Amino acid sequence: MTAGLGARLARRIGRDGPIPLAEFMALNNAAYYAGRDPFGRGGDFVTAPEVSQIFGEIVGLWCVDAWERLGRPAEVRLIELGPGRGVLMADALRAARLEPAFRPEIHLVETSPALRALQRSQGFDAVWHDRPETIPDGPSIWIANEFFDALPVRQFVRIGGRWHERLVDRDGDGFRFVAGPALRRAGSGEDGDIAEVCPAAGGIAATLAARPGYGLAIDYGYAEAQRAATLQAVSGHAPVDPLSRPGGADMSAHVDFGALMRAGREAGAAVWGPVPQGEWLKRLGIEARAARLGCQDDALARLTGGDAMGRLFRVLAFGPASEPAPAGFCDGEGG
Numbered sequence: 001m002t003a004g005l006g007a008r009l010a011r012r013i014g015r016d017g018p019i020p021l022a023e024f025m026a027l028n029n030a031a032y033y034a035g036r037d038p039f040g041r042g043g044d045f046v047t048a049p050e051v052s053q054i055f056g057e058i059v060g061l062w063c064v065d066a067w068e069r070l071g072r073p074a075e076v077r078l079i080e081l082g083p084g085r086g087v088l089m090a091d092a093l094r095a096a097r098l099e100p101a102f103r104p105e106i107h108l109v110e111t112s113p114a115l116r117a118l119q120r121s122q123g124f125d126a127v128w129h130d131r132p133e134t135i136p137d138g139p140s141i142w143i144a145n146e147f148f149d150a151l152p153v154r155q156f157v158r159i160g161g162r163w164h165e166r167l168v169d170r171d172g173d174g175f176r177f178v179a180g181p182a183l184r185r186a187g188s189g190e191d192g193d194i195a196e197v198c199p200a201a202g203g204i205a206a207t208l209a210a211r212p213g214y215g216l217a218i219d220y221g222y223a224e225a226q227r228a229a230t231l232q233a234v235s236g237h238a239p240v241d242p243l244s245r246p247g248g249a250d251m252s253a254h255v256d257f258g259a260l261m262r263a264g265r266e267a268g269a270a271v272w273g274p275v276p277q278g279e280w281l282k283r284l285g286i287e288a289r290a291a292r293l294g295c296q297d298d299a300l301a302r303l304t305g306g307d308a309m310g311r312l313f314r315v316l317a318f319g320p321a322s323e324p325a326p327a328g329f330c331d332g333e334g335g
């Protein structure tokens, strides 16, 4: 797959010229996730639900609380975007059994055939979708953990007082960044600045925020616009050059929470946060739960610690406008 995508891209660029970074990233991630399980020690990276079952359990209890805030609808959809191995959903559903009346219909948005198979093996009934638009309407609770960071980004670089889109060109047997033609609008900025945008993120957030219900976006990212590249790639738990192995490394970029918040509000929802993940988990009682389960200290530290996922990752909630903040958030936070 890796050599195949690299060769296909090299042929195509040789024939048609450089391609936008977003296209390279979309093809890379589609090929990367299509046929492998990248999670855990033997893979390329570890996500919060893979660190400890407590993460998914707390998310599950948050979903039950959100359902109660919606008036306990008998018919409710529980939606997860980019569910990976399905561990978060399995842990969330186990914790949610505390409230037997909460019997959601599960909808998973996942494009990878390999990961769909792993999700199916978790043993819960679900309906799979390529995109959130095909999920039937109705009261919904949605979760996206490390989903938005996998969506393709465009980058623009400031050179000679003008913005240029960053494109990917061939470079011998590999690939390199080149600057495309100057954009017509001069805009502002300093030479060397890089602007990054994720064109798909706002539309997906708006689609979800327009559903009646609540949602959670959990990811690493920033709320204030910034002028730097955050694109990264990992393989075997180590950073690698993002262009060095097409289809063989996970490419991701920090999430622009400001853009998600704007999209949510424009769709008519209220937003709360983003709150650092560690703070949010503590507000929801992770320490007491960890003590009861005899959870290892290092797992708790990884999920909540200031030098680990606890501060790097943030949690943003979406919900009905004019309702009070959902569990783990405070009124006025982000709203």
Ligand SMILES: C[S@@+](CC[C@H](N)C(=O)[O-])C[C@H]1O[C@@H](n2cnc3c(N)ncnc32)[C@H](O)[C@@H]1O
Pocket (backbone or CB within 6 Å): 029, 033, 047, 048, 049, 050, 081, 082, 083, 084, 085, 088, 109, 110, 111, 112, 115, 130, 144, 145, 146, 147, 150, 151
């Ligand atoms: C970093 S993993 C996160 C996995 C999981 N949420 C977790 O926390 O362990 C990204 C997930 O998003 C899926 N994904 C990436 N891009 C996607 C897209 N454009 N549409 C649907 N799913 C996508 C991947 O296949 C994978 O399941």
